[in-house]
Amino acid sequence: xxxxxxxxxxxxxxxxxxxxxxRAGCGAYFGYPITPQNEIITYMAMHMLQRGRVFIQxxxxxxxxxxVYGASAAGARAMTSSSSPGISLKQEGISYAAGADIPLVxxxxxxxxxxxxxxxxxxxxxxxxxxxxxxxxxxxxxLAPKSVQECADLTYMAFDLADQYRMPVIVLLDGVxxxxxxxxxFPPERSLSELPPRDWTVGAMVHRxxxxxxxxxxVPEQMExxxxxxxxxxxxxxxxxxxxxxxxxxxxxxxxxxxAYGTSARVCLGxxxxxxxxxxxxxxxxxxxxxxxxTEALAQHVQGGTPVLTVEMSLGQLVEDVKLAVLxxxxxxxxxxxxxxxxxxxxxxxxxxxxxxxxxxxx
Numbered sequence: 001x002x003x004x005x006x007x008x009x010x011x012x013x014x015x016x017x018x019x020x021x022x023r024a025g026c027g028a029y030f031g032y033p034i035t036p037q038n039e040i041i042t043y044m045a046m047h048m049l050q051r052g053r054v055f056i057q058x059x060x061x062x063x064x065x066x067x068v069y070g071a072s073a074a075g076a077r078a079m080t081s082s083s084s085p086g087i088s089l090k091q092e093g094i095s096y097a098a099g100a101d102i103p104l105v106x107x108x109x110x111x112x113x114x115x116x117x118x119x120x121x122x123x124x125x126x127x128x129x130x131x132x133x134x135x136x137x138x139x140x141x142x143l144a145p146k147s148v149q150e151c152a153d154l155t156y157m158a159f160d161l162a163d164q165y166r167m168p169v170i171v172l173l174d175g176v177x178x179x180x181x182x183x184x185x186f187p188p189e190r191s192l193s194e195l196p197p198r199d200w201t202v203g204a205m206v207h208r209x210x211x212x213x214x215x216x217x218x219v220p221e222q223m224e225x226x227x228x229x230x231x232x233x234x235x236x237x238x239x240x241x242x243x244x245x246x247x248x249x250x251x252x253x254x255x256x257x258x259x260a261y262g263t264s265a266r267v268c269l270g271x272x273x274x275x276x277x278x279x280x281x282x283x284x285x286x287x288x289x290x291x292x293x294x295t296e297a298l299a300q301h302v303q304g305g306t307p308v309l310t311v312e313m314s315l316g317q318l319v320e321d322v323k324l325a326v327l328x329x330x331x332x333x334x335x336x337x338x339x340x341x342x343x344x345x346x347x348x349x350x351x352x353x354x355x356x357x358x359x360x361x362x363x
Contacts, residue, residue, distance in 0.1 A: 003149075008183030013151040013173065014039035016184050017081070017107055020152040022047055023189040024159040026105070027076035028054035030067035032086060035119040036175040037109035040081040053192075061086045065093030065106075072097070072104045073213045075201040077159050077192075081107035083175075084125050085116055087133075094168050095134025099215025101200075101230070103162035106140075107155070107171045109178040112340045120340020121175030123262060126317035129172050130291040137227050139234055140168040141241065142290040144261040148182035154288075156187045163196060165237055172290060174313060176263040176342065234292075243288035244297050248272060254283035255356045257302055257330075259322050260311040261287055263342060268311050270345035271352060278349075280356055290318075298325040307355045308332045311348055313341070331359075 011019070018040045021029070029048055031041040041057065048055035054071065058064035064080050071078040082090060087108045097104050110125045112118035129142045141161055143154040151173065158169040202211050217223040247269070248254055255275075258268040265286040272282045285301055287294050302308055308330055310319040319334045326332055335351050337343055 003185040006185045008185050010181055011148060011184050012039055012179060012181050013145070013148045014109065014178045015043050016148045016151040016186075017155045017171065017178075018043035018047070019186060020155040021079050021105065021159070022051065022053075023186055024156045025077045025190040025192055025195045026053070026079050026159065027192050028068070028071040028078040029080070030056050030058050030064040030071070030078070031080050032058050032061045032064050032082065034083045034086045036111055036121070036178055037081050037083045037107065039178070040107060040109070061089035062093070065090035068104050069093055069097050069100075069102060072102045073100070073202050075198050077103075077105075077163070077195065079105040079107070079159075081109070083109050083111045084113050084122070087125065087128065091128075091134035094140065095132070095136055095138065096215050097168050098132070098134075098138035098140065098230075099136060100213050101166040102213065103166050103168070105155070105158045105162055105169050105171065108173070110172065110174045112338065118340045119175070121179075121263065121342065122313050122338065122340060123174050123264065124314035124317065124338060125172065126290065126312070126314060129170050130293070130321070138230065139291055140170045141165065141237060141292075142170045142172050144172050144288060144290050145177060146262055146265050146286065147177070148180065148184045151177065152184050152186055161241065163198070165233060166200070167233075174262050238292040241289060242292045242294045242297070244294040245286040245288060246283065246297070246301055247286075248281065248283040249301055251281075253303065254281045254306060256280075256352050256359075257283045257285055257306055257308045258311060258348070258352065259285045259287075259298065259308060259318070261290065261318065262313075264311045264313055267343050267345055268348055271348035274345055274349040275352060278353070280353060282352060293321045293325070295321070295325040298322065299327070299329075302326055302330045305330050307359050309335060309348075309352055309355060311335045311343055313337050313343070
């Protein structure tokens with residue numbers, strides 16, 4: 001394991017994402033400033049050019065995502081980053097990339113919305129990330145770090161997954177994770193010459209026929225066949241790439257299951273400790289891939305009608321996937337905040353205790 005016996009660096013989550021992207025072989029970065037992800041574009045401006053790689057601050061978010069599309073189609077590992085309203089502007093380009101089977105990495109450091117909203121942290125872009133976000137039948141693979149270390153690990157992984165499955169991969173984190181500082185150990189740096197070959201790109205056309213990459217298909221039956229083939233690939237992704245963390249289930253049944261990701265999961269971990277001190281047993285289920293969502297794993301951890309409390313910094317988005325996983329076999333409740341308000345450990349514990357006592361009275 002690369003983290004063994006290595007010294008940690010104290011770094012912000014945003015900076016860790018940028019450094020991990022460089023180490024993963026990101027050859028081209030295109031972005032546009034917006035809070036709270038500006039450290040990413042600043043770090044890339046400082047370090048990409050030093051390594052002889054491409055950095056451009058585009059004239060807009062729309063321009064940035066289309067530059068990423070072009071660079072990836074030409075053979076580079078390419079990336080962009082932004083925050084909520086900026087990601088909305090990139091959705092057309094992400095949809096085009098999905099339709100053309102072009103790998104790219106998009107980082108969204110989420111702020112409150114809708115509209116310009118606030119610059120405070122939020123998790124209200126869950127639907128946008130996990131339901132495609134743009135037009136058409138497609139998905140993006142979505143990774144959700146809860147720590148600075150995971151910012152590095154999951155960003156590094158995102159480039160490999162994007163290349164392996166030829167699709168957009170979104171690293172989704174709230175503003176707290178992006179701005180907080182923790183110790184981090186980075187994976188090894190790859191030189192661009194060491195990366196797997198991309199034999200599908202439009203580049204290197206000297207000794208072969210030129211290739212045309214496009215999402216356009218005017219024959220309905222061919223368009224349907226192309227989309228169905230892509231969805232077959234999605235099924236393989238669901239089988240191979242679903243990731244989650246489950247804590248507190250090792251010693252048998254729990255009184256209640258908490259479901260959360262990102263900052264909300266960190267808060268839930270503190271609430272779980274408060275509950276243990278008060279004699280209650282909570283399980284914490286944290287999806288790491290938001291798409292594909294770990295549906296079967298969550299269903300296995302909810303047994304015998306055990307109540308479920310979804311904690312999120314939105315007014316109810318993650319909870320919809322939780323309900324689909326549970327399928328009515330247990331009551332699912334929501335503790336949600338929006339606009340940049342972060343739940344507290346005491347609040348989560350208080351709500352969990354209330355639901356446990358209520359469930360005991362009913363039984």
